[in-house]
Amino acid sequence: MPGQHVEERARPRSVQVRKELTHRIDSGTFAAGSRLPSEPALAMELGVSRATLREALRALESEGLVRRMWGAGTFVADGRRVTNSLDANFGVTDAIRAAGMVAGIEQARHSMEPATVSEAGRLELQPGSDVLVVERVRTADGKPVVLSRDILPGRLIAKRPEIADQMLMRSIYEVLERELGLVIHHGVASFRPVRADVTVARRLGVPRGELLLAIWQVDYSEDGAPVLSSYEYHLADAFEFTVLRRGPGRRLS
Amino acid sequence: MPGQHVEERARPRSVQVRKELTHRIDSGTFAAGSRLPSEPALAMELGVSRATLREALRALESEGLVRRMWGAGTFVADGRRVTNSLDANFGVTDAIRAAGMVAGIEQARHSMEPATVSEAGRLELQPGSDVLVVERVRTADGKPVVLSRDILPGRLIAKRPEIADQMLMRSIYEVLERELGLVIHHGVASFRPVRADVTVARRLGVPRGELLLAIWQVDYSEDGAPVLSSYEYHLADAFEFTVLRRGPGRRLS
DNA sequence: ACGCCGTAAGTTGTCCGACAAGATACTTAC
DNA sequence: GTAAGTATCTTGTCGGACAACTTACGGCGT
Numbered sequence: 001m002p003g004q005h006v007e008e009r010a011r012p013r014s015v016q017v018r019k020e021l022t023h024r025i026d027s028g029t030f031a032a033g034s035r036l037p038s039e040p041a042l043a044m045e046l047g048v049s050r051a052t053l054r055e056a057l058r059a060l061e062s063e064g065l066v067r068r069m070w071g072a073g074t075f076v077a078d079g080r081r082v083t084n085s086l087d088a089n090f091g092v093t094d095a096i097r098a099a100g101m102v103a104g105i106e107q108a109r110h111s112m113e114p115a116t117v118s119e120a121g122r123l124e125l126q127p128g129s130d131v132l133v134v135e136r137v138r139t140a141d142g143k144p145v146v147l148s149r150d151i152l153p154g155r156l157i158a159k160r161p162e163i164a165d166q167m168l169m170r171s172i173y174e175v176l177e178r179e180l181g182l183v184i185h186h187g188v189a190s191f192r193p194v195r196a197d198v199t200v201a202r203r204l205g206v207p208r209g210e211l212l213l214a215i216w217q218v219d220y221s222e223d224g225a226p227v228l229s230s231y232e233y234h235l236a237d238a239f240e241f242t243v244l245r246r247g248p249g250r251r252l253s
Numbered sequence: 254m255p256g257q258h259v260e261e262r263a264r265p266r267s268v269q270v271r272k273e274l275t276h277r278i279d280s281g282t283f284a285a286g287s288r289l290p291s292e293p294a295l296a297m298e299l300g301v302s303r304a305t306l307r308e309a310l311r312a313l314e315s316e317g318l319v320r321r322m323w324g325a326g327t328f329v330a331d332g333r334r335v336t337n338s339l340d341a342n343f344g345v346t347d348a349i350r351a352a353g354m355v356a357g358i359e360q361a362r363h364s365m366e367p368a369t370v371s372e373a374g375r376l377e378l379q380p381g382s383d384v385l386v387v388e389r390v391r392t393a394d395g396k397p398v399v400l401s402r403d404i405l406p407g408r409l410i411a412k413r414p415e416i417a418d419q420m421l422m423r424s425i426y427e428v429l430e431r432e433l434g435l436v437i438h439h440g441v442a443s444f445r446p447v448r449a450d451v452t453v454a455r456r457l458g459v460p461r462g463e464l465l466l467a468i469w470q471v472d473y474s475e476d477g478a479p480v481l482s483s484y485e486y487h488l489a490d491a492f493e494f495t496v497l498r499r500g501p502g503r504r505l506s
Numbered sequence: 507a508c509g510c511c512g513t514a515a516g517t518t519g520t521c522c523g524a525c526a527a528g529a530t531a532c533t534t535a536c
Numbered sequence: 537g538t539a540a541g542t543a544t545c546t547t548g549t550c551g552g553a554c555a556a557c558t559t560a561c562g563g564c565g566t
Contacts, residue, residue, distance in 0.1 A: 012323070012547095012548060012549090013548080013549070014548080014549085038516075038517055038518085039517075039518070040517090048549080048550085049549060049550045049551065050550090050551085050552095051304065051548090051549065051550065051551090052548080052549060052550080054308070054518090054519095055307075055311060055548085055549090058308060058311045058312065058315075059311065059315060062311075062312060062315035062316075063315075064439060067477070068518070069517090069518080069557095069558080070265070070517080070518055070519065070556075070557055070558075071516085071517055071518060071519090071556070071557030071558035071559080072516095072517065072518080072557080072558050072559070073516090073517060073518080073558090074517090074518080077477070078477050086496050086498065087340055087496050087497065087498050087499065088498075088499075090498060186317060186497060186498060186499050187497075187498040188495055188496075188497055188498070189495060189496045189497075189498055190493050190494065190495040190496075191493075191494055191495075191496075192466065192489055192493055192494070193446030193447075193464045193465065193466050193489045194446075194464070194489075195464065211446045211447070211448065211464075212446065213445065213446050217498070224320065224330070224331055236445055236446045236447075240443050240444075240445055241443065241444055241445070242441055242442060242443045242444075243339050243340050243441075243442045243443075243444075243496055244340065244439060244440075244441055245339065245340050245341075245343060245439060245440040245441070245442055245470070246340065246341075246439050265518095265519060265520090265556095266519080266520070267519080267520085291545075291546060291547085292546075292547065293546090301520080301521085302520060302521045302522070303521090303522090304519090304520065304521065304522090305519080305520060305521080307547090307548090308519085308520090321547070321548095322528090322529080322546090322547080323527075323528055323529080323546080323547055323548065324527070324528030324529040324530080324545085324546055324547055324548090325528080325529050325530075325545095325546065325547080326529090326545090326546060326547075327546090327547080
């Protein structure tokens with residue numbers, strides 16, 4: 001049953017509250033470092049119960065936006081917001097825009113191919129199943145900075161092949177969400193430094209052996225199904241990645 | 254008032270519950286992909302109210318350990334646990350151990366120096382203040398893999414200079430927590446690929462120009478004060494870093 | 507007048523009981 | 537046999553209440 005179109009489903013109210021509070025913090029209504037109204041007061045103002053508000057606050061705390069102190073109050077985390085954070089910004093487009101540059105796409109092309117064994121494994125498909133492969137060179141202020149190769153199950157666009165064309169010009173995440181109602185819930189990214197080989201160097205217009213950061217990643221939908229497998233080659237000097245490390249709350253063995 | 258020794262303060266019960274559930278998941282009592290007992294049942298078994306249990310579950314959900322589905326139940330996240338995750342494992346020691354290798358330390362030395370302007374800025378100190386600098390070469394199964402340079406405010410160990418020696422042999426996070434009661438709450442790490450210069454290459458025993466991953470990071474204590482600034486040079490082939498990317502829940506502008 | 511300590515107010519943590527909303531599995535009607 | 541409807545289970549939300557903790561104020565002794 002692949003129906004399930006975008007139907008403006010009612011989200012849990014705590015999610016609404018979380019968004020509202022995030023907006024107030026981002027907009028400065030709740031200044032950095034300041035204390036939030038007490039839970040009973042905030043709950044009444046937002047028109048939800050204290051339990052629902054606490055649900056939202058717990059989420060914000062785990063995101064590092066607020067800090068709760070027993071008996072003292074809940075405080076907005078001190079400024080120091082990570083701008084180009086690998087674990088917050090999804091996709092190359094967001095990363096480029098977060099760096100204050102204009103994101104563009106060149107040399108875009110897509111094709112339907114049989115999945116290799118490793119790709120099928122990542123996407124939990126039968127080897128040889130059709131997968132859509134989208135290759136693009138991403139530009140920042142017109143200069144090539146990233147070569148990306150995105151792979152997704154062919155069945156996703158089987159009924160609407162024209163969607164593949166849209167992926168050549170826009171963020172894949174954007175297309176997945178707007179055209180297919182597919183929201184990426186989380187992804188697991190790995191990276192390591194590499195040198196540009198002949199193929200990559202030519203596409204990016206840099207000398208062979210240039211320093212690159214290779215990132216490969218699998219994104220999962222809300223129900224835990226793999227949706228997108230991608231490979232990216234970033235110019236080392238293009239932008240700087242940061243990661244917010246939480247913990248060490250849970251210590252492994 | 255720097256008293257405040259380790260005094261086994263009573264943690265919120267939800268934290269206890271969270272640890273218990275984490276343990277059960279890690280130990281396999283709750284198998285990957287399986288459904289947890291219902292909230293009322295689990296709450297009764299653990300001897301806490303449903304609200305407290307939900308507080309713990311919310312935390313586990315944000316960590317990606319469980320997935321909650323409205324009306325269906327709460328499920329343990331599918332295996333696929335990130336092993337060497339940059340945003341979960343803190344410190345080189347944990348990273349090496351997570352890769353299944355034996356962590357060691359060589360060429361360790363420490364010194365008290367006046368802080369440079371940039372270092373003082375990162376640690377929010379007066380330029381020229383004394384800082385403790387710890388330089389070490391970390392080994393995995395006896396082979397050098399990381400050159401690290403850790404910088405922390407000198408006042409932290411002013412009254413117990415012998416602590417610096419302990420940092421030469423053990424994880425700095427471990428020493429901070431056990432000897433000073435200082436728990437790192439979060440850190441912000443940045444990284445980029447670099448080539449080994451002469452100095453780094455000699456310390457790590459690799460050719461000049463070898464591929465490295467440079468990671469620099471500032472760690473903060475629970476009250477938001479910067480505690481540790483560190484620089485690390487990782488051999489590109491030593492291990493593979495992964496990051497769990499959440500979202501895109503809150504989209505920035 | 508100064509400093510110390512106890513107390514009161516405020517805030518978060520936890521608890522209980524109940525109902526609403528969504529999902530699943532079973533039953534029933536065709 | 538198939539499909540729709542229903543029963544039941546689960547999570548989401550609500551309201552009120554009390555306990556634990558932090559902070560700040562005021563009284564007390566020196």
